[in-house]
Amino acid sequence: MEALTWSTVFGFKTSQSLRVSRLHLISPGCTQLTRGGYKGSANFVTFPSHAARSCSILASADIPIMVNDCSGKMGRAVAEAVVEAGLQLVPFCLTGPGLQQNVIHVKDVHIHVHEASEKEVILDKVIEMYPGVIIADYTLPSAVNDNAEFYIRRGIPFVMGTTGGDRERLVKSVSDSGVYAVIAPQMGKQVVAFQAAMEIMAEEFPGAFAGYKLKVTESHQSSKVDTSGTARAIVASFNKLGVSFEDKEIEMVRNPQEQISKMGVPEEHLKGHAFHTYSLTSPDGMVSFKFEHNVCGRSIYAQGTVDAALFLARKVQEKATKKVYNMIDVLRGGSMR
Ligand SMILES: NC(=O)C1=CN([C@@H]2O[C@H](COP(=O)(O)OP(=O)(O)OC[C@H]3O[C@@H](n4cnc5c(N)ncnc54)[C@H](O)[C@@H]3O)[C@@H](O)[C@H]2O)C=CC1
Numbered sequence: 313m314e315a316l317t318w319s320t321v322f323g324f325k326t327s328q329s330l331r332v333s334r335l336h337l338i339s340p341g342c343t344q345l346t347r348g349g350y351k352g353s354a355n356f357v358t359f360p361s362h363a364a365r366s367c368s369i370l371a372s373a374d375i376p377i378m379v380n381d382c383s384g385k386m387g388r389a390v391a392e393a394v395v396e397a398g399l400q401l402v403p404f405c406l407t408g409p410g411l412q413q414n415v416i417h418v419k420d421v422h423i424h425v426h427e428a429s430e431k432e433v434i435l436d437k438v439i440e441m442y443p444g445v446i447i448a449d450y451t452l453p454s455a456v457n458d459n460a461e462f463y464i465r466r467g468i469p470f471v472m473g474t475t476g477g478d479r480e481r482l483v484k485s486v487s488d489s490g491v492y493a494v495i496a497p498q499m500g501k502q503v504v505a506f507q508a509a510m511e512i513m514a515e516e517f518p519g520a521f522a523g524y525k526l527k528v529t530e531s532h533q534s535s536k537v538d539t540s541g542t543a544r545a546i547v548a549s550f551n552k553l554g555v556s557f558e559d560k561e562i563e564m565v566r567n568p569q570e571q572i573s574k575m576g577v578p579e580e581h582l583k584g585h586a587f588h589t590y591s592l593t594s595p596d597g598m599v600s601f602k603f604e605h606n607v608c609g610r611s612i613y614a615q616g617t618v619d620a621a622l623f624l625a626r627k628v629q630e631k632a633t634k635k636v637y638n639m640i641d642v643l644r645g646g647s648m649r
């Protein structure tokens with residue numbers, strides 16, 4: 313077998329595919345990461361669409377974003393959002409077993425795809441080539457803990473969008489390590505706001521729904537292997553509100569016919585949707601509540617992931633004491649478009 317050298321691993325010389333786009337850090341005195349388009353690589357950029365909050369953004373550092381796995385559905389959406397935002401997409405990614413394509417194209421970036429078995433050599437080279445890299449992980453529940461612990465060993469800040477795995481172990485390993493991370497099962501701004509509202513309600517009015525009966529139904533594309541991480545997070549708030557309900561009671565709908573007839577999923581979104589319904593009924597059956605959040609496509613998660621990566625970059629730059637964040641922190645920090 314050919315020895316792995318930098319150029320054979322990646323199939324090209326290091327100068328190739330280095331994009332010009334740069335991520336911009338906040339200049340002193342600018343309180344928010346102002347959004348509205350990151351296109352361009354000028355040293356100072358202002359954002360007219362956010363005139364009230366606009367500020368000069370100093371192109372003082374490069375913050376490359378590596379997306380694992382760009383060949384997965386969510387990874388691809390995030391990679392596209394990274395490029396659309398004018399940020400630097402690292403042209404390498406890690407994938408699971410059974411590599412389909414060595415190179416995939418995301419807009420004008422050619423991404424070299426490598427199996428996770430090569431992760432050590434690939435990531436070391438990425439760190440060398442892209443100092444300050446931030447990883448966005450959208451892989452599989454079975455990979456969550458190993459991936460997080462691997463990023464931690466390499467000291468790389470990361471956004472963990474992948475759901476499932478051992479969540480307690482995940483948070484503990486990051487907290488113990490001192491590596492910066494955003495961990496969240498849900499990146500869509502409005503859904504995160506709903507999640508925050510539920511947490512606030514639970515905090516303010518614990519037990520308010522004591523005795524109520526809860527039914528939770530979630531529908532996702534049939535390839536989704538785990539129960540909705542978002543539904544689990546919302547259930548945790550219902551528990552604090554006094555509702556007795558276990559995650560295993562969440563009804564998962566993965567059958568396309570049922571998704572159309574029972575959940576009302578548009579046929580064209582069978583391969584990418586997340587419909588959630590939470591129904592509450594009072595003990596005497598006289599009062600009922602229903603909460604729904606139905607998302608078609610993946611763009612809100614992809615945009616939220618870019619927001620999370622930028623938020624993380626800022627925390628790293630500020631050397632923030634707090635290291636582990638969720639998307640409610642990102643939303644509260646005013647960092648979501
Ligand atoms: N936080 C959020 O807002 C959202 C989270 N998700 C989560 O993202 C995850 C991925 O979802 P999809 O993209 O739909 O799945 P997918 O099945 O399309 O993609 C997963 C990819 O991960 C790869 N993979 C498996 N093991 C790996 C490893 N050890 N290293 C690198 N790559 C590996 C697979 O080869 C596959 O290409 C799921 O956990 C899903 O729930 C999805 C949407 C939004």
Ligand SMILES: O=C(O)C1=N[C@H](C(=O)O)C[C@H](O)C1
Pocket residue numbers: 475497498499532533536539540541542543585586
């Ligand atoms: O797999 C998905 O698609 C999604 N996964 C996340 C979850 O499990 O909550 C977020 C959203 O539901 C889409």
